[in-house]
Amino acid sequence: MALPIVLWCLAFMAGLVVLTAGIVNSWIENESRAERKFIARQMALSGLAFGLNPEIKPGNPLLQKGSKETEGFDVRIANEASRINPNFWIQQGGRPLFLKLFASWGADLKQSETATDSLQDWIDPDDLLSLNGAERGEYERAGRPGYPANRPIKHIREMEAVLNLAPLLAAKEGWQELFTVWYSGKISIQHASEQTLSTLAELTPIQIETLFEVRNGLDGIQGTEDDEQFESIEAVAAFLGAGGRQLAGLLQFFDTSGDIRRIESTGFCGGIQHRIIVVAPSGAPGQIMSWEEK
Numbered sequence: 001m002a003l004p005i006v007l008w009c010l011a012f013m014a015g016l017v018v019l020t021a022g023i024v025n026s027w028i029e030n031e032s033r034a035e036r037k038f039i040a041r042q043m044a045l046s047g048l049a050f051g052l053n054p055e056i057k058p059g060n061p062l063l064q065k066g067s068k069e070t071e072g073f074d075v076r077i078a079n080e081a082s083r084i085n086p087n088f089w090i091q092q093g094g095r096p097l098f099l100k101l102f103a104s105w106g107a108d109l110k111q112s113e114t115a116t117d118s119l120q121d122w123i124d125p126d127d128l129l130s131l132n133g134a135e136r137g138e139y140e141r142a143g144r145p146g147y148p149a150n151r152p153i154k155h156i157r158e159m160e161a162v163l164n165l166a167p168l169l170a171a172k173e174g175w176q177e178l179f180t181v182w183y184s185g186k187i188s189i190q191h192a193s194e195q196t197l198s199t200l201a202e203l204t205p206i207q208i209e210t211l212f213e214v215r216n217g218l219d220g221i222q223g224t225e226d227d228e229q230f231e232s233i234e235a236v237a238a239f240l241g242a243g244g245r246q247l248a249g250l251l252q253f254f255d256t257s258g259d260i261r262r263i264e265s266t267g268f269c270g271g272i273q274h275r276i277i278v279v280a281p282s283g284a285p286g287q288i289m290s291w292e293e294k
């Protein structure tokens with residue numbers, strides 16, 4: 001009887017050693033992970049300081065430092081004025097914008113109308129049901145009493161809570177990149193993306209390429225000193241040879257003004273990354289509209 005117990009004890013002790021070593025290893029691993037996470041965030045903060053400096057434009061070498069494998073940061077400067085503000089457009093009666101946008105995502109007319117009307121009902125303060133929308137009763141029947149919000153959207157992720165709009169967003173990867181709640185106005189032609197120009201103004205790929213080439217100036221980078229500053233939408237349309245539906249789309253959805261900097265600073269350390277996204281009005285140093293970390 002004695003021998004098997006000894007053997008069992010030995011086996012048990014051996015197992016214990018392996019187990020303990022495993023725990024210690026993972027403890028060390030966690031410790032250095034926390035440390036790397038901390039450094040990655042510090043890196044993101046350093047990058048952000050450059051990104052917030054109005055003197056530093058996209059393409060500036062100061063916006064990149066180190067590498068992903070060791071440590072460093074990568075800062076991307078974009079503009080919120082390239083985006084669609086659902087609050088602004090719903091309040092401006094911008095139904096056609098959403099119908100065009102959702103159609104370009106592959107939604108049929110009925111889906112586009114129910115999503116647009118439901119967004120309208122979410123934002124408008126009243127309880128009057130739009131033709132294809134959703135107010136209190138529809139949310140109650142869907143098991144979500146207390147909705148819609150009946151006020152402007154505070155964060156674009158709130159759009160996922162809008163009945164009938166949620167399935168369209170779920171099927172559209174990267175939809176968040178199209179919207180903003182920080183910039184209010186028509187889309188800036190100085191910053192507009194390929195997607196909004198092709199969907200809303202129906203510009204051809206060649207027209208968009210031409211526009212970008214002129215807009216970016218000699219350095220080929222958008223958002224720098226040498227960018228062409230357009231005087232009017234009419235001038236842009238004439239230059240692109242855009243008439244008819246294209247001209248109508250440009251005039252309806254685009255504008256020459258609008259400038260709100262969006263800084264995405266990603267810090268790295270030993271395979272860990274930390275991103276800080278800040279929205280700040282251009283030409284107003286020190287002011288910050290939104291701060292998010294992930």
Ligand SMILES: [Ca+2]
Binds near residue numbers: 127
């Ligand atoms: Ca409402």
Ligand SMILES: [Ca+2]
Binds near residue numbers: 223
């Ligand atoms: Ca440029």
